[in-house]
Amino acid sequence: MVTFWFQMSFLMTFCTLVVRVLCVPLNLLEAVGLYKLYKHVAPFCLYRVSKLYNKKMHERKKELFACLSEFKQPGQQLTILEVGCGTGSNFRFYPAGCKVICTDNNVHYVKYLQRNMLENPHMTYEKFVEVSAEDMRSFEDGCVDVVVCTLVLCSVDNVSQSLREVRRVLRPRGAFFFLEHVVAEPSTWTYFFQHVLKPVCYYIGDGCQVTRATWKHLESAGFSDLKLRHMKAPLIFFNKPHIMGYGVK
Ligand SMILES: C[S@@+](CC[C@H](N)C(=O)[O-])C[C@H]1O[C@@H](n2cnc3c(N)ncnc32)[C@H](O)[C@@H]1O
Numbered sequence: 001m002v003t004f005w006f007q008m009s010f011l012m013t014f015c016t017l018v019v020r021v022l023c024v025p026l027n028l029l030e031a032v033g034l035y036k037l038y039k040h041v042a043p044f045c046l047y048r049v050s051k052l053y054n055k056k057m058h059e060r061k062k063e064l065f066a067c068l069s070e071f072k073q074p075g076q077q078l079t080i081l082e083v084g085c086g087t088g089s090n091f092r093f094y095p096a097g098c099k100v101i102c103t104d105n106n107v108h109y110v111k112y113l114q115r116n117m118l119e120n121p122h123m124t125y126e127k128f129v130e131v132s133a134e135d136m137r138s139f140e141d142g143c144v145d146v147v148v149c150t151l152v153l154c155s156v157d158n159v160s161q162s163l164r165e166v167r168r169v170l171r172p173r174g175a176f177f178f179l180e181h182v183v184a185e186p187s188t189w190t191y192f193f194q195h196v197l198k199p200v201c202y203y204i205g206d207g208c209q210v211t212r213a214t215w216k217h218l219e220s221a222g223f224s225d226l227k228l229r230h231m232k233a234p235l236i237f238f239n240k241p242h243i244m245g246y247g248v249k
Pocket residue numbers: 046050083084085086087088089090103104105106109131132133134149150151152155156157
């Protein structure tokens with residue numbers, strides 16, 4: 001058994017090295033600033049990918065967002081802030097009558113966002129603000145009932161700082177809803193391939209880190225109540241490990 005894991009870790013180091021070498025041209029493109037051009041292309045790709053993802057994850061998302069309305073304050077409109085909204089693929093899961101403010105650090109998503117907005121007249125789309133999750137100072141403390149992040153904490157530069165900002169903009173007893181893919185359990189083939197293909201995923205996925213143990217950041221973010229569930233998403237093995245749930249401020 002021990003020999004097997006030893007051989008596996010040797011193989012992992014070797015394969016990781018090979019993939020890193022193959023990615024050198026991409027590193028160079030990034031170093032000279034050309035990879036930034038991908039920011040124009042990423043929305044086009046994500047629009048298609050998120051349609052497929054929504055199809056596979058429909059039940060999970062429905063379940064996750066079912067209790068959004070519990071965070072509505074009596075006599076007021078439920079205000080949702082989406083961080084890293086991308087193309088707005090979560091809109092259809094939001095309760096009727098809510099108000100949604102969208103943020104992303106890539107402004108090229110707006111075209112697709114407007115498409116999803118027109119398809120979802122049950123909610124009010126308030127505005128799009130181009131900000132990073134790590135620094136949302138254009139939003140006041142405690143200004144929203146709910147913050148939503150789906151497949152975003154894998155890509156932000158600093159997860160802890162992003163969660164700090166999320167908690168700041170939430171009103172007291174407001175909630176942060178998340179659905180994220182995460183690193184697999186060590187000593188599994190999924191873990192192996194996630195580590196070997198990490199640089200490829202980073203470039204294809206517009207900065208996506210497939211080996212993040214995001215739940216650790218959520219557990220230490222200071223939510224008064226954290227409902228966090230690990231689950232196997234009905235996707236290819238590589239993307240199966242997910243976490244979902246919500247944290248109450
Ligand atoms: C995989 S997409 C997910 C989009 C959308 N939330 C969804 O579930 O379809 C990741 C999104 O996070 C955004 N993003 C990445 N880093 C970010 C950051 N530091 N601040 C804000 N948004 C960020 C990307 O621009 C992209 O729209």
